[in-house]
Amino acid sequence: xxxxxxxxRKIVRRPASWVTAGLVAALLVLEFVALGATARSSAARPVExxxxxxxxxFPDTYVTVASQLIGLGGLFALAYAAAVAGSEWGWxxxxxxxxRGESRWRYMLLTLFGLVLAAAVAMVAAYAVGVVAxxxxxxxxxxxxTGLGDSDALLNIPQTLxxxxxxxxxxxxVGFAVATLTRSQLAGVGAGIALFFGEQFATxxxxxxxKYLPFNAASAVVARANLAGAGAPAALPPDQATLVTIxxxxxxxxxxxxxxxRAEIGS
Amino acid sequence: MTIALAVHGLRKAYGSRVAxxxxxxxxxxxxxxxxxxxxxAGKTTTMRLLVGLIRPDAGTxxxxxxxxxxxxxxxxxxxxALIEAPSFYPFLSGRENLRAAAASGAPVPRxxxxxxxGLVGLRDRAGDKVGGYxxxxxxxxxxxxxxxxxxxxxxxxEPANGLDPGGIVGMxxxxxxxxxxxxxxxxxxxxxxxxxxLADVVGIVASGRLVRExxxxxxxASSAVVRARVGADEAPAxxxxxxxxxxxxxxxxxxxxxxxxxxxxxxGSRSAELNQVLAQAGVYVSRLExxxxxxxxxxxxxxxxxxxxxxxxxxxxx
Numbered sequence: 001x002x003x004x005x006x007x008x009r010k011i012v013r014r015p016a017s018w019v020t021a022g023l024v025a026a027l028l029v030l031e032f033v034a035l036g037a038t039a040r041s042s043a044a045r046p047v048e049x050x051x052x053x054x055x056x057x058f059p060d061t062y063v064t065v066a067s068q069l070i071g072l073g074g075l076f077a078l079a080y081a082a083a084v085a086g087s088e089w090g091w092x093x094x095x096x097x098x099x100r101g102e103s104r105w106r107y108m109l110l111t112l113f114g115l116v117l118a119a120a121v122a123m124v125a126a127y128a129v130g131v132v133a134x135x136x137x138x139x140x141x142x143x144x145x146t147g148l149g150d151s152d153a154l155l156n157i158p159q160t161l162x163x164x165x166x167x168x169x170x171x172x173x174v175g176f177a178v179a180t181l182t183r184s185q186l187a188g189v190g191a192g193i194a195l196f197f198g199e200q201f202a203t204x205x206x207x208x209x210x211k212y213l214p215f216n217a218a219s220a221v222v223a224r225a226n227l228a229g230a231g232a233p234a235a236l237p238p239d240q241a242t243l244v245t246i247x248x249x250x251x252x253x254x255x256x257x258x259x260x261x262r263a264e265i266g267s
Numbered sequence: 268m269t270i271a272l273a274v275h276g277l278r279k280a281y282g283s284r285v286a287x288x289x290x291x292x293x294x295x296x297x298x299x300x301x302x303x304x305x306x307x308a309g310k311t312t313t314m315r316l317l318v319g320l321i322r323p324d325a326g327t328x329x330x331x332x333x334x335x336x337x338x339x340x341x342x343x344x345x346x347x348a349l350i351e352a353p354s355f356y357p358f359l360s361g362r363e364n365l366r367a368a369a370a371s372g373a374p375v376p377r378x379x380x381x382x383x384x385g386l387v388g389l390r391d392r393a394g395d396k397v398g399g400y401x402x403x404x405x406x407x408x409x410x411x412x413x414x415x416x417x418x419x420x421x422x423x424x425e426p427a428n429g430l431d432p433g434g435i436v437g438m439x440x441x442x443x444x445x446x447x448x449x450x451x452x453x454x455x456x457x458x459x460x461x462x463x464x465l466a467d468v469v470g471i472v473a474s475g476r477l478v479r480e481x482x483x484x485x486x487x488a489s490s491a492v493v494r495a496r497v498g499a500d501e502a503p504a505x506x507x508x509x510x511x512x513x514x515x516x517x518x519x520x521x522x523x524x525x526x527x528x529x530x531x532x533x534x535g536s537r538s539a540e541l542n543q544v545l546a547q548a549g550v551y552v553s554r555l556e557x558x559x560x561x562x563x564x565x566x567x568x569x570x571x572x573x574x575x576x577x578x579x580x581x582x583x584x585x
Contacts, residue, residue, distance in 0.1 A: 006370030014358050092354025093367070096412065099318040099350060100372025101343030107371055265320040 003107060007114025020080045021122045024073045025129040031068065032056070032133035036140030056138040058145060059153030065130035066160045067222045070167045073126055074218060075196055077168045078175035081115055082192040085176040085256075086185030095265050105257035112176050112256065116169045123165055160222060163242065167218035170245045171196075173252035174214050180256050183263070207234045214252075217244040269332065271296040271420050271451035272317070277326035278475075279312050286312040288475035290326070294453055294468070299446045301466030301483070302455040305569050309475040310455040311351060314424045317453075318348045331420055344373035347418035349426060353409025357398030361389050361408050364397055365415065373416035383411040388437065402429030410438065421445065421452045427461050439465050459561050463487070473569035490564040491534045493541050496554040499527045508548035509541060526553075 039052040088094040097107045179188020203210045220241035272294040279287040287309045294300040315321045328335045355364045369375035384393045387407040406429045470480040497505045509518045517532040535557030
């Protein structure tokens with residue numbers, strides 16, 4: 001627990017933590033406000049307006065915000081986790097821990113666990129900001145807020161957030177694993193983001209394969225509304241996506257543990 | 268005499284480059300051991316092997332009296348190490364960095380962090396971010412981090428790097444006190460005067476092998492030299508007179524930009540005797556320098572340059 005507590009303290013003191021969380025929250029606000037404004041200005045285009053209106057209509061928007069959080073927040077969480085793992089190698093702090101007799105795999109996995117715990121706090125905060133932004137967007141678009149107090153939807157929020165957390169944890173673990181392999185902060189972040197977007201592009205070519213890949217599977221753990229409508233790529237059903245996401249998460253953890261344990265730490 | 272640290276036949280290669288080629292050494296408990304060698308001689312590789320950062324290709328290690336292998340990490344709970352440059356989180360303060368280090372490995376007693384910050388003279392700057400620390404301050408913090416668990420064996424890789432003269436004296440005093448308290452200090456360095464003042468025992472490594480090991484006073488005695496500056500035309504007479512008293516094999520003459528020097532391999536306490544012998548021979552010296560010549564011994568043993576073939580040998584390294 002000492003390592004988890006220490007990781008938490010480091011996260012709080014690390015400027016990148018606040019920048020990352022702030023960017024996710026700001027982009028969520030921007031997205032929903034922009035959608036509201038677009039819906040308002042597209043009155044002459046009924047199809048487009050209907051799609052956006054559905055996107056902003058509570059209580060479904062509770063889940064929509066969650067799915068946006070996986071996509072947007074997941075990308076930032078991946079980059080952040082890669083930066084943390086890469087800096088452990090680059091700054092030599094892993095070396096210090098190993099020289100103090102700490103278990104390599106334990107140190108890295110507990111560091112990741114600390115990150116994932118902190119991500120839960122950030123996720124809840126960002127979700128709250130996202131819901132407020134969605135309310136704002138709906139108001140701008142003139143979408144009624146009658147579903148806002150839907151008790152079933154409100155009761156489902158904790159479970160939805162648990163799924164979001166799982167998805168974000170998996171994306172963080174993948175970023176962490178990539179940076180562990182590259183042993184570099186910059187290379188880890190770069191490779192992680194490249195992997196993320198590479199998978200999105202590959203969806204156009206091999207959708208039936210790509211839906212099993214880590215980021216697509218993570219995005220599908222929450223049944224989502226999609227602005228692309230019928231043109232959206234095929235996604236796994238949420239239950240299946242959850243299992244695939246857990247598998248990727250475990251695979252990434254094994255990769256981190258194995259790569260760290262076998263590594264020769266030279267600097 | 269108990270042995271705190273021993274390696275036998277240690278070998279490590281990085282690809283085709285052999286860093287250690289059958290290194291053997293033994294470090295007695297309660298001593299300060301100076302591990303000397305030119306750049307690339309294998310000092311840091313040895314340090315990395317001792318704390319399990321890398322694996323040996325062959326050979327055995329014993330730490331604190333018991334065999335030590337790659338996975339025997341709990342043994343390191345009683346070892347403190349500063350390997351290469353100190354490693355810290357730049358966005359944390361000095362105090363927070365020590366707390367972060369204390370969160371891994373051996374348990375650290377409460378209050379130890381502040382005690383160490385005082386010991387290394389960083390108490391006033393403990394709240395400042397490490398990103399703003401000078402090289403010397405980082406080095407002090409690195410030494411504090413190595414001492415966190417009050418280790419029985421301390422491994423320090425070039426600990427004087429970046430320290431100002433006051434910091435070097437303070438570090439030397441601290442390490443001597445630790446050795447006096449029964450702890451073992453293993454210090455790698457290429458700064459010969461520093462090691463000469465600090466270490467009880469010295470091991471000189473070159474091309475991955477130990478080429479000389481012994482107590483500093485014994486090495487200094489074996490390499491002691493008295494130099495006398497004489498006139499160039501008086502050198503033959505001076506050499507003959509000195510050879511008659513000290514033996515021909517102990518006497519030599521060198522000439523350079525700073526004049527002609529008669530060099531006699533003998534203890535510094537015989538400087539006056541040499542002066543008298545030369546005066547009796549009618550040679551009056553303009554300068555007399557008794558002293559040991561660990562540097563000459565070092566250069567002789569290590570081939571006079573860095574192991575990677577660079578032109579900057581140990582003598583040229585600050």
